[in-house]
Amino acid sequence: MTQEPGLRERKKSETRSALWHTAVRLFLERGFDNVSVAEIAAGANVSKMTVFNYFPAKEDLILAPMEAHVGEPARVVRDRAVGENVIEALRRHFLTALRERDPVVGLSDDPKILSVHRLILDTPTLRHGAMAMRERNEHLLVAEFERVVGRPGDLACRLAASQILNVRQILVARTTERLAAGATADEVYPVAVAEAEAAFKQLAEGLGDFGMREG
Known part of the structure; x- marks a missing residue:
């Protein structure tokens, strides 16, 4: 059964927010240059590819x-x-x-x-x-x-x-x-x-x- 667009968009928004909050937490703890995209993905329980699907570059996690x-x-x-x-x-x-x-x-x-x-x-x-x-x-x-x-x-x-x-x-x-x-x-x-x-x-x-x- 196909999900309703509203639910799908809500889940995308939640994932995007979770990635941003995870990235900010790690960057503030260790510095932007000392955190990898893979570590952000692990912290948010998603794949590295998922991160790039939402944020094409590491900088976008902060600047989006x-x-x-x-x-x-x-x-x-x-x-x-x-x-x-x-x-x-x-x-x-x-x-x-x-x-x-x-x-x-x-x-x-x-x-x-x-x-x-x-x-x-x-x-x-x-x-x-x-x-x-x-x-x-x-x-x-x-x-x-x-x-x-x-x-x-x-x-x-x-x-x-x-x-x-x-x-x-x-x-x-x-x-x-x-x-x-x-x-x-x-x-x-x-x-x-x-x-x-x-x-x-x-x-x-x-x-x-x-x-x-x-x-």
Whole structure:
């Protein structure tokens, strides 16, 4: 008897989660470079091939949650409401993520999430992978800005995308640093919101007409 798609997808999600948690535990205990994929498979009671079916590379066991957000800034710009400028759309999206305590904006005081942030920073391979994702985000955001202004190859689009992603990165880093120092997400939240509001206001002022173009 064929399993219902819902059950099949649930089992796949459970296996993926078990692999991620096992990998994180082993990496935190022994270091990323000192753990093999075979050891992760054994820890999760699956075959090595199963691991690769879910995570094509060892780095993906840590970076996959970040991968899901690649292209998100570009999608926010593309899907914004008619009449909403791009900076306001990105500001709204960032504030919503803060309110929801989304790890993508750094506002999660889950000890495991904080440990993963540190693992990425301390591991050259993972740090390089995270930087590559940031570069893909910028490429996609530049392309979306070029579509908005109707000027392919426009330098202003590249400069705007770089400024916006740099500001986001700084905001996330400041929030993560406060949590790593022992503050709770609830304690950090109002400060993170205030800084985000100020940062996006400066972006809007600095980018001028570009940031105010309507869809």
